Amino acid sequence: MTTQRHTISVLVNNQPGVLQRVSGLFGRRGFNIESITVGASEEQGLSRMIIVTTGDDNMLEQVSKQLYKLVDVIKVIDLSSNPMVAREVALIKISAEPSLRPEVLGIVETFRASVVDIGPNSLIVQAVGDTDKIDAIVELLKPYGIRELSRTGVTAMIRGSVR
Incomplete structure (x- = not known):
């Protein structure tokens, strides 16, 4: 097996x-x-x-x-x-000097994520998706310096008909 x-x-x-x-x-x-x-x-x-x-x-x-x-x-x-919908949420705080923000925002936009907080030298990004999507955005943001990462874990439902 x-x-x-x-x-x-x-x-x-x-x-x-x-x-x-x-x-x-x-x-x-x-x-x-x-x-x-x-x-x-x-x-x-x-x-x-x-x-x-x-x-x-x-x-x-x-x-x-x-x-x-x-x-x-x-x-x-x-x-x-069964065919299912599975999602998790991640909040990712990254170091982001103002000069690097356009690059970071490009990544955020590509993943249909959003910036939920902007500090003088940091951003908090919120990403929603399956585990592979969250893993991928985290990997792409690592070079900018992830200060803190919080993930919800997976929540899921079977697609379609009511059980």
Whole structure:
């Protein structure tokens, strides 16, 4: 079996400690979480976790079974087995003397990103897109000096029909 990236949606009761129990399950089994985002869902009292991990199909099946054993887990869906929309947000603070700003703005424009703050010697760029897009803009901005980088992690949904 081949190792691949999986994006999993986990619907949980919004209770203290649920995030810790879910992430602990991954850790105890030696599975790495590349990204995890948690927020309110469409149903009051329930939160949705979007977890990105790497492994084979057997690993995914084991994780899914183990998640369902947790009291507060309502539903587990492998989003990556369907056509999906996945996005993350990055805020990137870079050193940018006024003379270099036109170059930086060219990169920002190419990636359909935006400048959300301008300081005397810095800019904060906001980029939204899939992980590869965020990785690419970060690489292109590195030569200017990234002072700080904050990424949200992936959030995702299956395309099309309502589930």
